[in-house]
Amino acid sequence: xxxxxxxVTKTYRGGVRANDGISLGVDAGEVFGLLGPNGxxxxxxxxxxxxxxxxxxGTIEIEGSDVVADPALARQLCSFQxxxxxxxEGLSPRQAIDIVGRIRGGARDDVRRExxxxxxxxxxxxxxxxxxxxxxxxxxLTGFCMAAVVPGRLVILDEPTNDVDPLRRxxxxxxxxxxADGGAAVLLVxxxxxxxxxxxxxxxxxxxxxLLATGTPAALKSGLGAPLRLECTLESPEPxxxxxxxxxxxxxxxxxxxxxxxxDVNETMAWATAAQDARVLAEFxxxxxxxxxxxxxxxxxxxxxx
Amino acid sequence: MRLRTAGxxxxxxxxxxxxALRLRQVSLMLMMFxxxxxxxxxxxxxxLVPHITPAVALFFTTGAPALVLIMLGINIVPQEVAQARxxxxxxxxxxxxxxRLAPMLAEVLYWVLIQLPGTVVTLLLAVLxxxxxLHISLLVIPAVxxxxxxxxxxxxxxxxxxPPPVTSQLASVLGIAVMLFSPINFPLSRLPQWLQDVHHVxxxxxxxxxxxxxxxxxxxxxxxxxxxxxxxWCVGALALSSRAxxxxx
Numbered sequence: 105x106x107x108x109x110x111x112v113t114k115t116y117r118g119g120v121r122a123n124d125g126i127s128l129g130v131d132a133g134e135v136f137g138l139l140g141p142n143g144x145x146x147x148x149x150x151x152x153x154x155x156x157x158x159x160x161x162g163t164i165e166i167e168g169s170d171v172v173a174d175p176a177l178a179r180q181l182c183s184f185q186x187x188x189x190x191x192x193e194g195l196s197p198r199q200a201i202d203i204v205g206r207i208r209g210g211a212r213d214d215v216r217r218e219x220x221x222x223x224x225x226x227x228x229x230x231x232x233x234x235x236x237x238x239x240x241x242x243x244x245l246t247g248f249c250m251a252a253v254v255p256g257r258l259v260i261l262d263e264p265t266n267d268v269d270p271l272r273r274x275x276x277x278x279x280x281x282x283x284a285d286g287g288a289a290v291l292l293v294x295x296x297x298x299x300x301x302x303x304x305x306x307x308x309x310x311x312x313x314x315l316l317a318t319g320t321p322a323a324l325k326s327g328l329g330a331p332l333r334l335e336c337t338l339e340s341p342e343p344x345x346x347x348x349x350x351x352x353x354x355x356x357x358x359x360x361x362x363x364x365x366x367x368d369v370n371e372t373m374a375w376a377t378a379a380q381d382a383r384v385l386a387e388f389x390x391x392x393x394x395x396x397x398x399x400x401x402x403x404x405x406x407x408x409x410x
Numbered sequence: 411m412r413l414r415t416a417g418x419x420x421x422x423x424x425x426x427x428x429x430a431l432r433l434r435q436v437s438l439m440l441m442m443f444x445x446x447x448x449x450x451x452x453x454x455x456x457x458l459v460p461h462i463t464p465a466v467a468l469f470f471t472t473g474a475p476a477l478v479l480i481m482l483g484i485n486i487v488p489q490e491v492a493q494a495r496x497x498x499x500x501x502x503x504x505x506x507x508x509x510r511l512a513p514m515l516a517e518v519l520y521w522v523l524i525q526l527p528g529t530v531v532t533l534l535l536a537v538l539x540x541x542x543x544l545h546i547s548l549l550v551i552p553a554v555x556x557x558x559x560x561x562x563x564x565x566x567x568x569x570x571x572x573p574p575p576v577t578s579q580l581a582s583v584l585g586i587a588v589m590l591f592s593p594i595n596f597p598l599s600r601l602p603q604w605l606q607d608v609h610h611v612x613x614x615x616x617x618x619x620x621x622x623x624x625x626x627x628x629x630x631x632x633x634x635x636x637x638x639x640x641x642x643w644c645v646g647a648l649a650l651s652s653r654a655x656x657x658x659x
Binding site for chain 2: 204
């Protein structure tokens with residue numbers, strides 16, 4: 105693996121255990137999603153990989169080198185988009201990308217050319233020479249370009265799609281894919297589960313500082329034990345009598361979510377249609393289980409492991 | 411893409427460019443402030459001290475650039491770092507492959523250049539107003555370098571260690587302490603004996619003396635001693651700063 109995190113534990117002063125025995129690996133050419141609710145310990149893990157925080161115990165290696173002992177090496181090998189908007193007030197996107205690309209060791213012409221390509225792909229050419237807004241999607245996209253212009257062996261992106269409009273978001277996912285196809289390992293921190301499902305090769309779910317599950321989206325979904333989900337809107341807040349083959353996994357007001365086995369599809373459709381006719385259900389949808397179901401199975405709303 | 415890690419000078423240059431671009435809309439105004447401050451020193455102090463003897467004029471004139479350089483390090487640089495820590499720029503830059511002291515040097519370089527026109531104007535006005543004779547030695551370059559680096563390295567170490575709101579308060583307090591209790595605009599002999607003794611160890615008196623000496627040729631202490639003491643302080647301050655920026659949570 106290009107990035108090897110082994111049994112990393114980090115406790116902040118005050119006793120908050122942000123990471124608790126986390127192990128994971130990211131390979132070159134791979135987009136690896138790090139999913140979890142706010143406060144799960146994702147950003148703490150990222151700052152340890154970057155050499156800005158020291159783990160209490162455990163090891164972090166990039167291409168076989170111990171980056172806990174050598175934080176300067178971590179800074180060379182990683183390029184990073186922070187969770188907050190890029191701190192580039194007063195600079196234009198092109199200037200910000202140019203400076204960071206050259207600091208990261210890129211030759212002047214290479215950096216310029218790559219900046220043009222990135223700005224063009226993200227439809228930012230027309231605003232490339234105006235000062236970057238202090239927040240919002242354009243600031244975040246500028247931050248992405250700063251991480252991508254001369255990518256590290258490991259590219260760490262912390263919530264790259266926040267605040268980004270849908271079209272540019274699509275282009276951004278493509279550029280993230282390109283980074284991996286170009287040979288980098290991409291560590292993508294996000295809580296946007298639905299989008300991650302389309303982009304990541306593998307992922308880890310962390311909650312309350314612990315690694316809860318890791319694998320490909322397909323493997324994690326098959327681990328759910330139910331390939332389909334039934335989502336119903338009830339006519340009344342009272343839960344109806346449900347057939348025994350449905351496994352209820354969520355109930356929120358009049359919204360009910362249940363997992364369904366493939367063998368029970370026909371019975372489920374028949375029951376739901378009848379229930380709708382009988383005005384028990386206002387509407388329903390039977391869809392393939394998504395990564396969100398996996399996520400919901402592991403993470404309870406307050407962010408505590410299931 | 412061809413990859414080579416930016417060297418020390420290149421890193422400082424690129425971070426300096428970042429500063430200059432970031433502040434380009436206010437740079438001219440900041441320079442003007444320094445010029446106005448210089449004019450204030452020459453004409454304003456005349457109200458404070460009605461009988462300006464040539465000795466007093468010499469202290470005012472040469473104390474002004476020394477004070478500006480010292481303030482730059484213990485006031486402006488820490489405030490800038492505190493701001494950078496709040497808005498995330500500090501953490502972001504610390505994730506880039508640059509030598510640890512490069513951001514500090516880029517900061518000092520920018521602010522020294524900002525105050526340069528003000529210093530020149532102050533000195534020119536002093537020559538016209540007080541008929542002071544300047545004998546500017548080339549040693550002014552190492553003197554300015556040592557003064558600004560030492561104070562900025564100390565200010566930087568403070569600002570990356572203390573919480574940002576504490577840094578802002580402390581920077582103001584230090585500024586006032588230096589202005590009132592340090593022999594920059596007046597001779598050391600005017601202070602009580604114990605404070606004189608303190609200033610034989612602290613770098614501030616040597617800083618003022620070196621700036622005055624390299625501009626006029628008149629040194630209070632032995633020039634070599636002043637350079638040696640300040641050189642030692644500078645090495646210590648850079649070591650402290652380097653340690654402070656390398657500290658990890």
